[in-house]
Amino acid sequence: MRRTARILTLMAAAVAACLAADAKAGQAAYDKSCKGCHGSDGTPNAGLAKAMKVDMRDLKSAEVQAASDDDLKKVITAGKGKMHPVAGVTGKAVDDVVAYMRSLKK
Numbered sequence: 001m002r003r004t005a006r007i008l009t010l011m012a013a014a015v016a017a018c019l020a021a022d023a024k025a026g027q028a029a030y031d032k033s034c035k036g037c038h039g040s041d042g043t044p045n046a047g048l049a050k051a052m053k054v055d056m057r058d059l060k061s062a063e064v065q066a067a068s069d070d071d072l073k074k075v076i077t078a079g080k081g082k083m084h085p086v087a088g089v090t091g092k093a094v095d096d097v098v099a100y101m102r103s104l105k106k
Contacts, residue, residue: 025093026100033088034097042104054082060104072098 030038037045042059049056057064064072073094079085089097 021092021095021099023096023099023103026096026098027103029089029093029097030100033086037083042101052082059101065102065105069095069098072101 031040037048037056038059039045042064044056044058074080075083076086076089076094076097
């Protein structure tokens with residue numbers, strides 16, 4: 001019985017590790033789909049923000065970093081304001097992009 005419990009615990013840990021968000025993979029997805037507007041380090045493209053007449057948030061800011069992972073995922077997948085949903089970032093890639101965004105924290 002103890003051996004079975006130990007095996008199940010190890011299997012659960014292995015599955016969790018496989019499902020864990022990957023900031024490095026998130027950076028690749030971010031660079032492809034987000035960097036044009038939000039800059040390579042999360043600093044918004046000021047010229048684009050001015051042209052679109054929007055106030056883009058710095059992804060490193062306390063305000064953005066205080067948002068829950070679910071809130072960030074919703075913005076990525078559903079959009080917010082003038083930001084459209086990011087069609088190229090779906091499934092696990094959304095978790096990975098959020099992990100990358102967390103790594104930008106000031």
